[in-house]
Amino acid sequence: xxxxKLRTVIVDDHPIVIEGLKNLLKNESNIELIGxxxxxxxIMLYLESEKVDLILLDITLPDVNGMDLCLKIKKKYRxxxxxxxxxxxxxxxxxxxxxxxxxxxxxxNSSLDELRRCIAEAVKxxxxxxxEVTEILSRPSRNELLAAPRLTKREKQILxxxxxxxxxxxxxxxxxxxxxxxxxxxKNLLQKFQVKNVAELIMSANQQNLF
Numbered sequence: 058x059x060x061x062k063l064r065t066v067i068v069d070d071h072p073i074v075i076e077g078l079k080n081l082l083k084n085e086s087n088i089e090l091i092g093x094x095x096x097x098x099x100i101m102l103y104l105e106s107e108k109v110d111l112i113l114l115d116i117t118l119p120d121v122n123g124m125d126l127c128l129k130i131k132k133k134y135r136x137x138x139x140x141x142x143x144x145x146x147x148x149x150x151x152x153x154x155x156x157x158x159x160x161x162x163x164x165x166n167s168s169l170d171e172l173r174r175c176i177a178e179a180v181k182x183x184x185x186x187x188x189e190v191t192e193i194l195s196r197p198s199r200n201e202l203l204a205a206p207r208l209t210k211r212e213k214q215i216l217x218x219x220x221x222x223x224x225x226x227x228x229x230x231x232x233x234x235x236x237x238x239x240x241x242x243x244k245n246l247l248q249k250f251q252v253k254n255v256a257e258l259i260m261s262a263n264q265q266n267l268f
Contacts, residue, residue, distance in 0.1 A: 062089040063110040063180070068100050068126075069093070069142070070118050074165070078113060078142075081169055087176070097121035101129065109137050111176065114159075116143040116150060124154045131158030138179045142167075148193050151186075161185035205265040206249035215242045216267065220259050 065088050067075045075093035082088050091107070094100040097120050100112070112130065116123035127139050141154050141162040151162045160179035163171060167187040178185035186194065208216065211232075218228045225239040232239075247253070250261045 061087060063087055063138075063176070064089050064091050064108060065111040065113065066090075066092040066094060066100065066103070066109050067113045068095075068097070068118070068123075069113075069115040070095050074115070081172075085173070095119070097123075097126040097129075100126075104130065104134055104137070109134070111138045111140065111179075113140050113142045116141060116145045116154070124150065124157055127154055127159050128157035138176075140175055140179055142172075146189070146193055148196070151190055151194060155184060159184075162190050163187035164189050205267065208246075208249070208267075212242060212246060212249075213267070215239060216246055216258075216262055219243065219246070219255060220262070 065082070067078050067090070069075050069078075072093075072095065075095070079090050079093065082090060088111075091109070092103060094103065095118075097118050103109070114123050114127060118126065121129075123141065123143065127141070130137060130139055139159045141151075141159050142165055143150075143162070144165050146164065154162060161175040161184055163175055164187055166189075171187045175185035175187065214232065215228060218231065223231070225236040225243065228234075228239045229236040243255075247255075247258055250258050252258050252261055
């Protein structure tokens with residue numbers, strides 16, 4: 058029944074992937090492929106004039122991050138289903154895209170059956186993942202494995218000042234300590250958080266809601 062077909066577009070920066078997906082899905086009874094786009098700007102323009110039921114969206118695009126594009130689409134076109142089809146396997150990316158409104162996340166090596174299943178689940182309003190993505194999500198993240206380190210009052214103070222971008226000299230001046238003492242605290246903080254640099258230190262402290 059024609060009226061039940063999902064008007065579907067593919068957004069991927071590789072034309073060969075778009076063609077491959079079109080070939081894969083052309084005989085599906087519930088899919089009507091109406092377009093393929095290689096960037097975020099073109100799909101946003103297309104959505105202004107055309108009704109789209111389903112978007113198969115890659116994360117890596119030349120002009121916009123797919124996670125941000127997903128959020129943009131869902132804010133403006135709430136009823137449009139967005140399924141992520143990507144090679145990116147970072148747990149944080151999967152979680153963020155779902156928070157941004159995606160109905161599912163599949164890796165590009167997923168089978169047609171997995172894609173069919175996810176499309177069917179998404180139409181019902183469920184969130185669906187390919188098998189490999191389910192395994193990625195079931196593994197605890199590094200931050201979950203690492204309990205928040207116990208910090209002394211002084212370390213918390215110094216951590217906050219580091220996060221403000223202050224140098225050891227400036228922190229030392231503020232706390233009436235020598236820059237050498239501040240450097241020692243910095244090294245201890247890196248060790249406690251098991252990170253390599255200040256950027257990672259601030260990110261980790263942020264994720265553990267220490268600010």
